[in-house]
Amino acid sequence: MTPLRIGARASLMSLSQSAPILAALAPVPMVLRPFSGEGGDREENRAALAEEGVFSQGIEAALLSGEIDVAVHCLKDAPTHDAPGLSMAAYLRRDDIRxxxxxxxxxxxxxxxxxxxxxxxxxxxxxxxxxxxxxxxxxxxxxxxxxxxxxxxxxxxxxxxxxxxxxxxxxxxxxxxxxxISPEIICPPLGAAIIALQTRENDLEIRRLIAKLHHLETGIEAEAERLVLRQMGGFCNAPLAGYCTTREDGNTVTYTVRARAFSPDGGLAIDVRLTGEEPVELAEAVCQRLIRHAALDLAMAR
Known part of the structure; x- marks a missing residue:
């Protein structure tokens, strides 16, 4: 069997969070390819990260070219839009967002x-x-x-x-x-504590192979948060934060979507949270409220 080629950043953090993925997929033959330099783990030019996807371009390019089969991303650092031909195939169970x-x-x-x-x-x-x-x-x-x-x-x-x-x-x-620290004091970034696995859209065999790693609740929260990032023009170091949470009460499942735009000096913040049963609709409504209160001016600030 051809080994499953998994791409991840070459940092200790990325390799540490990739290890459980390899263990969960065993005994499938696998090769882990670390990516360093531009689009992987950047050793130089650690200036303010004022653009989307600065950690991901090289790994996505390798996925598109067929050099690797699966890309491992920290969702908070991943682009809010998948490159054409790619899509997130699995979200691992979320860890502590604080x-x-x-x-x-x-x-x-x-x-x-x-x-x-x-x-x-x-x-x-x-x-x-x-x-x-x-x-x-x-x-x-x-x-x-x-x-x-x-x-x-x-x-x-x-x-x-x-x-x-x-x-x-x-x-x-x-x-x-x-x-x-409570999220009421320091609001987490959208996509916090989620590991996402990205594949080529048409690679159905690979997608089937890693589907067992997908955590449904995390996936729903992740997509709601990515929607907020897309609507508000956010990226990994933008003045924008938030999260989606899930609550089960008997047979009823409700979601709370929170988003917070703020000035970099901390002097002004616009904080919106809504609760309901449709997370995508909630995320859209949260964005509409933020926009009505001029949050885009804060979220696009540098």
Whole structure:
């Protein structure tokens, strides 16, 4: 049998989250191809990520050309539109969407950080939320793999970090988490904590093979969130956040779609959430409300 060729970014994070996929597909023969450089794991030019899909172009090109059969994406970093001929074939069960606080002192919490504490993050979303919630903190730009940011913390370059809880868990660093931060304080990015598997649309055998990894509830939430991103022109570091959640009560399933557009300084935010039984309709209605309140002006800000 021809090995299943799986493409993923060459970062430690991407390889860590790809390992469970390989295990779940066993005993199918597989080859994992790491992608580095432009469109894979970018070692240089770590400037503000002011465009969509900066992590994904190379992997998608390899998928289209037939070099690989499956592309592994963090959904929050993936393009909101699939390239023609490609589509998401499976969404893995979602992990914790919350951000977390990491400091050298394990007893500190976000509310107990001393005034003037330097908090490292290059995320517009996190920086804006921190400036709104704790304007007495000193938010400084810090980008790079989690390992680089943790090194900066323990070398005293910064006093605290805000990271994705799921990233810490996937790297086996759950014990380093001081506090998981409520989404009401730092709203997660749309597509947070979801691993998506992309294939060629017409490759039905590959799609059938990986269908067993698909988590239905996560897939519904993911598509609602991607719709908000498409409608609002969002990308991985835009001033836009939100999520879809699922609630089952007996035989009734309801969804809540939340989206938040904000100014990068944290001074202004437009936050909309709606609950109902049709997630796509909810996502569209949320976008309409945001647009009526001029949220596009915030979501398209740099």
């Amino acid at each position: 951000d977390c606080l990491v400091t050298r002192d394990p007893d500190l919490r976000l509310d107990t950080l001393p005034p003037g504490t330097t908090v490292g993050t290059a995320s517009l979303r996190r920086a804006a939320a921190l400036r709104a919630y704790r304007p007495d903190l000193d938010v400084v730009p810090l980008r790079g793999p989690v390992s680089d940011r943790l090194r900066a913390l323990f070398q005293n370059d910064v006093d605290a970090l805000i990271l994705a809880s799921c990233s810490m868990e996937r790297l086996g660093l759950r014990h380093r988490i001081n506090e998981r």
